[in-house]
Amino acid sequence: MRPEILNNGYGFGAKALFAIVRIVSRRSLPDAAKLTFYRPDFYGSPAKEFTHQAMRGPSAWSVGERELMAAYVSKQNESPFCVGAHTSTAAQALGDEPMVAGVLSDLDTAPIAEPLRATLRMLGKLTREHTVDADDMRELRSQGVTRAQIEDALAVCFAFNVTNRLADAFDFSMLTPAGFDSGAAVLLKRGYH
């Protein structure tokens, strides 16, 4: 990562945790997780709690659908680390890797329910163009998407618009496909906190 302090500026407890993870899993902790241990009171702790609620808290959207939103937002931002991480997590959660790949390659023809498609379309516009308007929301509501569902989707979008930017700016190291699959299993078992 950059700047260098994000590689070597951790306290004793965090360094010990990183070592244990490396010994037990035979993999280094991914940079996305490592970052949250750097001065956690400043960003990592409140960010983890928010992201956990957005991704694993009560919602009409399933965990898999929210992971798909995370992958889709990351794809719009062209953030390769997060695309890799959340494509794998969505595929594991939904048990349908071809469907996840279809959403990321062509949302219009992907085999998903229309309310989810409309929601992803709105999140894509918000991410690419930095804004949406009332007509975009009317379209969602005409598809039967509730206000609570829209708010929940916007929380996912916020979390990954932040994380995508940090992944790019701090230059998170890419993982192998097996590394992303391993990380996805941990995210599905333990969540984000």
Next chain:
Amino acid sequence: MTSTPAPDKHGMLEALTARVVDGEGRASRTARRAAFDNTETTEPSRTLIGKVARHPTTVADHDITAARDAGLSEDQIFELVVCAAVGQSARQYQAALSALSATDDEG
């Protein structure tokens, strides 16, 4: 039987924002607010913050090096990047919530 109310995600987001901008930090609150708002005018911070906010895939090693060479510590760079990322994402979130609220009174 009573159920525990779900944590308020909007309140958690506001708390995150308040923490990174107004809480204790190594960069001044003024600098963190400018990074959050993407209104920094002094180079090279202006370029780094602007890239994080609007074109994050273009951030490069030389942007970080330039900020350090200008006298910012690595902790200050860390904070300003976080503020820029949270700020842009919060503006998008608020824009979408405003659009959503505009449809609340419609059948």
